[in-house]
Amino acid sequence: MSFLFYIFSALALVGGIGVVVSRNPVSAAFSMIVSFLGLAALFIQLDAFLVGTLQILVYAGAIMVLFLFIIMLLDVREEEKRRRPIINMIGAGGVVLAFVALVITVLSRGEIGKATLPPLTVTEGPGTSDVHRIGELLFSQYWFPVQVVGVLLLVATVGVVVLSKKELK
Amino acid sequence: METALTLNHFLFVSGVLFAIGLAGVLVRRNLIIIFMCLELMLAAANLTLVAFSRFNVQDGQPNYDGQVLLFFIITVAAAEVAVGLAIIVALFRTKETTDVTKVNTMKY
Numbered sequence: 407m408s409f410l411f412y413i414f415s416a417l418a419l420v421g422g423i424g425v426v427v428s429r430n431p432v433s434a435a436f437s438m439i440v441s442f443l444g445l446a447a448l449f450i451q452l453d454a455f456l457v458g459t460l461q462i463l464v465y466a467g468a469i470m471v472l473f474l475f476i477i478m479l480l481d482v483r484e485e486e487k488r489r490r491p492i493i494n495m496i497g498a499g500g501v502v503l504a505f506v507a508l509v510i511t512v513l514s515r516g517e518i519g520k521a522t523l524p525p526l527t528v529t530e531g532p533g534t535s536d537v538h539r540i541g542e543l544l545f546s547q548y549w550f551p552v553q554v555v556g557v558l559l560l561v562a563t564v565g566v567v568v569l570s571k572k573e574l575k
Numbered sequence: 576m577e578t579a580l581t582l583n584h585f586l587f588v589s590g591v592l593f594a595i596g597l598a599g600v601l602v603r604r605n606l607i608i609i610f611m612c613l614e615l616m617l618a619a620a621n622l623t624l625v626a627f628s629r630f631n632v633q634d635g636q637p638n639y640d641g642q643v644l645l646f647f648i649i650t651v652a653a654a655e656v657a658v659g660l661a662i663i664v665a666l667f668r669t670k671e672t673t674d675v676t677k678v679n680t681m682k683y
Contacts, residue, residue: 418588422615452625464649471657506594509587519582523630525632539636555650565661569661
């Protein structure tokens, strides 16, 4: 199964690079969708079927559509071809390389990261699907965060309506 | 080629994706694309959560706490994108640009 991991992680990374390098915002948005599809495939490979589906539905479906709407609404033009200051590139590249080096150092140190995929022994029977288990947790142990997130969504909705009004009265 | 997948594989992909998003935030000037790169960083962090959840098997099942946290992160990300894009639209109305280098004063 590991070649699937390489294919889909390459998809996610290439999509991410596409977001950063493409000049046209619309093609950046589509690269982003490709990246999210790769990520969702990785989630499903990790037996997280519910969040893999949510990733596609919410990120690729809702969030990126919102982005595309705004890009078309604002009629954002391609960035003009202008030499970016070389110092910016060097600075950003340095920060990114330092971050990747940090990740590699941390990962090569710990023993926990060398664990191979442990087998799931309980996969059959009622109440063992991840949808069931996550739903159970959400409405028992995590009932309070669910309420808070509900209020957050309400606040966000009201906030968006207020922000998009032309005149505040 | 058939090497067994370890936790490090997933964490490395997540870290590199996060770094790509970070590069985008630092290099790009278009506010919308910077915002997209922020989302990319958030999604990269999600991969870490799912990987830890799957590799921490308890009673023959993954530890679902990580996936519940991811559920909340996706919800918050959706709310954040809605508010952020509304702010970008409001900014575009007053400044007629989404270039961050042209938005460098607070009022005038």
